[in-house]
Amino acid sequence: MFLYIILLSSLLLSQSRSIIYNNGDPDGEAGHSIYWDGEQGNSASNKFTVTDDYVLEAFSIWASLSSSFGSLRVVLQNNNNDSPGEELGQWSITLDGLIPSREYFVLTTGECIFLDRNESYWLTVHADNENTEATWLFSPQSFYSYSTSQDYGNTWSTTLSGQAGAGTIAGEKIFYNDISPNTGDVNFDSVVNVLDAVSIVQYILDNVEYSNDQLLAADLNGDQTINVLDVVGVVSSILNGPEEMSQWLLEDLNPNSSFFGQMIGPETFSNEVSIYYFGKQG
Known part of the structure; x- marks a missing residue:
């Protein structure tokens, strides 16, 4: 039964x-x-630092019992001035x-x-009561940060470097759905496709409402305006891939136009035209 528990616990930690x-066995x-x-x-207490956001999943410590029976109180604590x-x-x-030393x-x-x-x-590891005499077994290497307390x-004590109490701490890394602006992925399915183009058209026609994140996308x-240029950009992204997405210039490049040299766009001709043609100059 004991072997089964050890194997099950090891499997759970390995799947984290x-x-x-x-710090090793x-x-x-x-x-x-x-x-x-x-x-x-x-x-005694081991200090550790996390490099990403996690949810604590499990931990283990190696300990041995000197008294006839006993228990340990393990505490997870914030860092406060390096203590x-x-x-x-x-x-x-x-x-x-019954077993001299084992991993819990x-x-x-x-x-x-x-x-x-x-x-x-x-x-941190404390004795859980006055009847407990135990040992938190040392890590094999001697470059871990730890502290001790007599009260x-x-x-x-000041933070020391050496053999700390042996153990493992496992966590579930938190992954964030970073919203990147100007991608066209308005439904956040990590793919820019016709569904996004249709959705943007529906927004332009006032048939749907967008969140701030959707407006950015x-x-x-x-x-800072959602219009037909963005729809064309999505279509270009679908056809050519995001690396080849067209960068649309709003400047009127036609020397025969009364708007020549001006920055214009669909909002300039609101309610006056029903379609725009985008072509190459020359």
């Missing part, structure tokens, strides 16, 4: 979108002594006295804990 922090029995006698003790700060979540882990997994998907890009956090987290020539 991203491993945010992993311990290669010995040494580690941070974790205990609390009601007045003093020892707790563990505001608590974001906490979990109790009952330690297994905790799933956190139901907690909805968000980790912000370029922010630092702390994973159950009221104060912390529909304005292909960037003139």
Whole structure:
């Protein structure tokens, strides 16, 4: 049964979108002594930094139990002046006295804990009660940031670099649908096609309303007006691809025109013409 749990937990972590922090499996029995006698003790905390926005999915720690029974209190905290700060979540882990040392997994998907890009956090391990004497086993390498506390987290040592408590932190990366202006993709299906052209025509005819994001996407020539030029741009994009999209100039280039040299467009002739012809000069 124990092997089944380990395999299942490992599978869950391996299927996570991203491993945010992993300092390796311990290669010995040494580690941070974790205990609390009601007045003093020892707790430890690992510092880690995320490079993207995540939702916390799971974490694991390697621990061994010295007392006959015991449990650990694991806390995720914000960074506060390079020390563990505001608590974001906490979990109790009952330690297994039958196995000297093992990895303990905790799933956190139901907690909805968000980790912000370029922010630092702390994973802290306390004794859950005065009967617990345990060890948070060291990482094999000695270049991780950590801190320790002798008063159950009221104060912390300066941040140290060395062998931190071994463990893994996994998160689901948050992907944003960045709205790029002037693309023509007004239904945001990541494809510019005839549906977008028809939709823009419907908007010009006042048959549909657009959100601000749709207005940005529909304005292909960037003139802050949605008109037939944008429809032509969408059609050009469909036929030629976005790299070959025409850049329409609103200047009248006909020397025989009374508007020669002026910046004109459909709004200049509103309600006066029903169709525009766009051709090459010369």
